Amino acid sequence: MSVFTLEAFLAILGLLLLIVEAFAPQISRRTIAAVSLGGTALALVLFLTVASHAPDSLPSFCTPWMRLDSLALFYKGFFLVTTLVVLWLTSECASYLGKYTLEGRLNELYSLPLIVCAAMMWMAAAQDLVTVFVALELVTVSFYVLVAFARKSNLALEAGVKYLILGALSTGVLVFGIAWIYGATGTLSFDGIAKALTAADLNKSPVLLGAAFLLAGLGFKVAAAPFQSWVPDVYQGAPIPVTTFLSVGSKAAGFVVLTRTVDALTVEHSVVGPEVKGLLLILGALTVLLGSLPAMFQQSVKRLLGYSSISHAGYLLLALACVGSTRSGMNASGIVAFYLATYLPMTVLSFLVLALLRVQGSGEDIRDFRGLAKRNPFLAFIMTLSLASLAGLPLTAGFMGKLFVFVGLVDQAYWGALVCAAIGAAAGFYYYFRAIVSMYSPEASAQEPIKLAMPTRVIASALAAAIIILGLYPKPLQQILSQPPEVAAKAAH
């Protein structure tokens, strides 16, 4: 069995569930949820066995446009885990989400993520811009549906329209960029582009134009400034599981493509290398600042997490700008992957707490957090942990991720970007800790305690443990990621 079979299985399962929804509406929500969760879990288990035994097995018709290097395998696993927790989060939120959907149906929330997951996994291995584009569109179009799914809520409709318009626009920009790159280099594959860029007689301006549009288009997907303005509204309006999926999965997908693109554009002796790096630095520094500074003034935790997600995108862009730095034992793509791996548990955990509060009927504002420590100390503890990790407190996963970014920046002597990153980190301490202080403040009015189901406890504890383990013992993950992609690729041939 190959990894590709798994992806096809996920996509087909997603389609089947969609058809079931249309032709057999009497099948209960629970069954659909169980099938969807079970299918993803099965895919994850199978993926892990396949990835450890025969990582380079791809059917022959895939090989021209896909390649399974270590980075691709890592991201495929990442997307599977993300989808799994998102589906589980959906089942947690089912009770309140049903109030906002047509006839209380939720089935698309269980089937579309499977298709998105398959598309993201293809994206992780894609070796040319067309494959990337097709996979990216599959993801984005599914998200148009998912974001606006709670259609009885005005906020969700607003979010859906915003995401649709800006998403379509960014797709246009992306295609425009791809076209220019193709025109200038005559190829769409990453290897070909990298090769063409080192040619001495290449006309530089069209490549630069293409690269700029490409980065702008992808910048929309990962919420990089100045294309970040949709994030807070969409995050606020979308159902919590979808927000989580956007914040973790969609962002990671954008960064896989960005990693591949930047690697190709900044290959050694590339004619546009310095410009692309400079562009990334400026975008990254701007994104950190435009994410973390407005976050200080937010009242809604969901919006706050939206802004925080922007600022994390900024750190990731800064990490990408450090291509060529190997002093921390990983190259830029490894640092990005590491950062995303730390970002997954802490983001999911904070959205989980938000969702559980929502299920209890609480709001999503910082002041609704008051008294959480009394209502459920465990929830307050894991939320503290995930917020502290998002802020980058030492001994948590978040600090390790930031440490690698900062080491890379210092190593490359990008002092201006370093200062912006430090300002962002300092602001982060302020806004995350505002939420923490709120949780431990005495409540305004007596509220009943929150009870947690056993599975919720177990999964939340596992995510919390991941935060601490990655913060205390990041060595294994670093070793997985420190293998340069080329080595794995050569081994595959």
Place this chain on the structure above:
Amino acid sequence: MSPLEIVILLPLLAALAVGFGAPVRVFSVGSALINLGLVVGLVLNFSATGADKSGYAYASARTVLENPAISFAVGADGVSLILTLLTVLVAFAAVWQISAEKPVIYHIAAQLITAGAMGAFLCTDVFFLYAFHELALIPTLLMIALHGHGDEEHRRAVAWKTTVYLGAGSLVLLAGLAWMVLEYSGGQKLTFDLTALKAQAAASPLPVEKQASIAFVLLLGFGTLVSLFPLHSWAAPAYASAPTPIAMLHSGVLKKFGLYGLFRVALPLLPQGFQQPWVHQALLFMLLGNILIMGLVTIHQKRLDDVLANSSVMHMGYIFLALAAGTEVALRGAVLLMFAHGVCIALLFSLAGRLRSQLGTLELAKLGGLGSHAPAFTVLFAFGAFASIGLPGLANFAGEVMVFIGSFQSFGAGSFGPLQWAVVLALWGVVMSAVYMLRAYRAIFQGSAQAGLFMTDPAISQRLPLIVLAAVLLVAGCCPWLLLGLMKTDLATVVETASSAVQEAAKAAPAASH
């Protein structure tokens, strides 16, 4: 597993257990007591056997990352053991006196601060040294914001001010440490391991100017944490409004982290940096600001908690004096003084907290004549106050004398240098200490009682940890060699490199003037 890892982990586990509903008294106080016993055992064992070849006892390392090389490395020498002993003593006293009706978070915070301080003192890896201090800092700030004295608006303001100062200080510190690590890490590999960094510093020291620049950044970073003038203004309000156990732990223990970092990281790795004239003179100005200006400020305080908080800022000046002098006598005295100050300020804050909870006020003008109501309380307070002044026979005296003598003796050319003048001025600090402490003592305990003012001695069980602290002050004051004997070797090597640096600088100076 090294015993040091156990004493670091124990408070963390206690905090977790208490957080998840274990009986508070048993787990929190019990773990503090066990830790006290363990550390005393470690100290006794160390004084018998001493450190091994690496300079550390009980050392162990677990690799966290290969590159950058970060390992959870622990190891103890005399200096770190003395400060660890201070930590467990103060932690024991602080946890013991948290009354039963207080929320559990008091215990969790106290245990986390203890764990953070122990980790910071015992880790021999710069990364974990820094990380553990942050771990201790966060609960401190949270507790001031949530359970501080005064109305909500006031304590929020104090908490934010403290957060901003300490957060900015930590970032400056992190920048300085990162700079140092990058400069000393040769080749492709970064290392945070203190032993490796020391070896690198001995083999190929940095240029003097670069050392001075890094030393200055570290001085500002660590200095903010220790409330070095003029970066001190967070400290007094923070201590005055922090809940009592937190004030005890932070002013008694956690604040010493900055000094410890300077002695343990900055001084050995940048021996010439602090002797560069511009750094040295800046340091002298700042520490005189601590002693003289804060001394005057303290004299003018009207409330006991403000007096104690400001005096705590002031006394840090003496320890910075030892850093500026860099002689072995002064540095050993400074470590002794850190210990003594920690014990005595914790004792005083604990008593002040008791006074506040019984009388509802700490304004000196409203107090008086309590000596006749509460004789035991008065005696305990006298121990703390007199130790703080530097009365012979109590621990602070030995430390202060060593700092002054050690700083004064290092003049060579026959005339006073800036350092000697600084000592002469700093000695006036002792006079000011006497003025404000004796005045506070008289205002509270002597004279006739104000109408309606009545207090009782604490119950015997409540007195116990306070008596322990007072006894420690007395024993360390009468037999300072018990502690000084623990650091026979570790500061000598620091001083060797530093003094050779001074001599080189002295040689270079006439050459430059010709």
